[in-house]
Amino acid sequence: xxxxxxxxxxxxxxxxxxxxxxxxxxxxxxxxxxxxxxxxxxxxxxxxxxxxxxxxxxxxxxxxxxxxxxxxxxxxxxxxxxxxxxxxxxxxxxxxxxxxxxxxxxxxxxxxxxxxxxxxxxxxxxxxxxxxxx
Numbered sequence: 001x002x003x004x005x006x007x008x009x010x011x012x013x014x015x016x017x018x019x020x021x022x023x024x025x026x027x028x029x030x031x032x033x034x035x036x037x038x039x040x041x042x043x044x045x046x047x048x049x050x051x052x053x054x055x056x057x058x059x060x061x062x063x064x065x066x067x068x069x070x071x072x073x074x075x076x077x078x079x080x081x082x083x084x085x086x087x088x089x090x091x092x093x094x095x096x097x098x099x100x101x102x103x104x105x106x107x108x109x110x111x112x113x114x115x116x117x118x119x120x121x122x123x124x125x126x127x128x129x130x131x132x133x134x
Contacts, residue, residue: 001037001038001039002035002036002037002038003017003018003029003035003036003038005038006038006042006043006046009043009046010046010047010050012046012050017046020046020049020059023059023063024063024066024067025045025049025059025062025063025066026042026045026046026049027041027042027045029042048062049062052065055081055085056081056084056085056088057081061077061081064077065077065078094123097119097123098116098119098120098123101113101115101116101119102116
């Protein structure tokens with residue numbers, strides 16, 4: 001498939017695939033008459049990159065994961081990222097819960113609403129926000 005066809009399958013621009021090639025994330029495609037031609041293995045690799053980026057991986061982290069020769073090391077990298085992702089999901093769920101309450105809150109000032117205050121307290125107890133460097 002062409003670079004345009006592969007890019008379209010994932011909703012990215014062709015220049016993004018070229019960038020990923022230059023960054024070492026995507027193996028260069030074979031060239032036919034000077035044009036890149038991608039195979040099925042490229043589709044799988046692009047899927048991992050796209051989903052990895054959606055999950056918060058940086059290109060550097062993805063490159064490190066791909067370059068890690070030992071499955072145990074790769075698993076460790078993924079476990080670390082998984083833990084961070086679980087924390088981000090919990091924080092997002094807590095924010096969603098607060099917003100949903102505000103959208104449906106009958107109180108004139110939602111900040112003064114006892115139910116909102118209870119939700120804030122629950123969020124404080126269950127979701128540690130990342131600490132900022134001192």
